[in-house]
Amino acid sequence: SQKIEQNSEALNIQEGKTATLTCNYTNYSPAYLQWYRQDPGRGPVFLLLIRENEKEKRKERLKVTFDTTLKQSLFHITASQPADSATYLCALLPGGSYIPTFGRGTSLIVHP
Amino acid sequence: GAGVSQSPSNKVTEKGKDVELRCDPISGHTALYWYRQSLGQGLEFLIYFQGNSAPDKSGLPSDRFSAERTGGSVSTLTIQRTQQEDSAVYLCASSSDPGQFYGYTFGSGTRLTIV
Numbered sequence: 748s749q750k751i752e753q754n755s756e757a758l759n760i761q762e763g764k765t766a767t768l769t770c771n772y773t774n775y776s777p778a779y780l781q782w783y784r785q786d787p788g789r790g791p792v793f794l795l796l797i798r799e800n801e802k803e804k805r806k807e808r809l810k811v812t813f814d815t816t817l818k819q820s821l822f823h824i825t826a827s828q829p830a831d832s833a834t835y836l837c838a839l840l841p842g843g844s845y846i847p848t849f850g851r852g853t854s855l856i857v858h859p
Numbered sequence: 860g861a862g863v864s865q866s867p868s869n870k871v872t873e874k875g876k877d878v879e880l881r882c883d884p885i886s887g888h889t890a891l892y893w894y895r896q897s898l899g900q901g902l903e904f905l906i907y908f909q910g911n912s913a914p915d916k917s918g919l920p921s922d923r924f925s926a927e928r929t930g931g932s933v934s935t936l937t938i939q940r941t942q943q944e945d946s947a948v949y950l951c952a953s954s955s956d957p958g959q960f961y962g963y964t965f966g967s968g969t970r971l972t973i974v
Contacts, residue, residue: 846915
């Protein structure tokens with residue numbers, strides 16, 4: 748069956764370090780992969796999109812990689828700040844589909 | 860509006876009662892989605908509306924759940940004869956076409972508690 752896995756354990760890092768979050772998938776061939784940020788009591792907020800034919804995408808302090816051979820996306824936040832503390836979700840869309848499937852998300856905690 | 864608006868933000872209702880949840884998408888967004896999120900769980904797809912096309916209801920968990928979208932704008936999700944397992948946060952999202960390029964804009968959700 749199709750599965751999207753994100754680390755259920757919270758990631759604790761020190762301010763200024765690079766945070767790296769992982770999204771693994773099985774039995775899936777996504778054409779698009781999106782990353783979202785979700786704060787408590789709020790809906791997810793779209794951050795970045797990467798396509799299957801792209802290896803890397805950057806936006807300010809954010810970087811996303813997409814390895815279709817490993818079936819994995821990595822989400823990096825450089826120079827992390829306490830304000831980056833949130834839950835980060837990946838979402839996959841197969842080609843021709845308009846319904847994203849979300850992972851459960853990983854909680855990031857950045858300590859000052 | 861500037862964002863996706865959902866109401867009410869919180870709803871507590873007795874088991875067996877019917878509830879209606881409302882979503883006001885961003886003006887001009889043709890696609891509208893309903894998801895639900897239970898504690899510690901991922902977002903579970905419920906239903907998808909695109910323009911005037913028939914909705915994709917493949918995620919609705921039972922026939923107690925239904926949704927409509929009037930005039931291509933406001934949507935209402937109705938849960939009949941609520942059960943305790945229906946307790947969750949119900950999230951609405953909208954997107955311009957195609958959402959996979961520009962991302963989906965979510966509301967803050969309705970927290971539904973069945974007692």
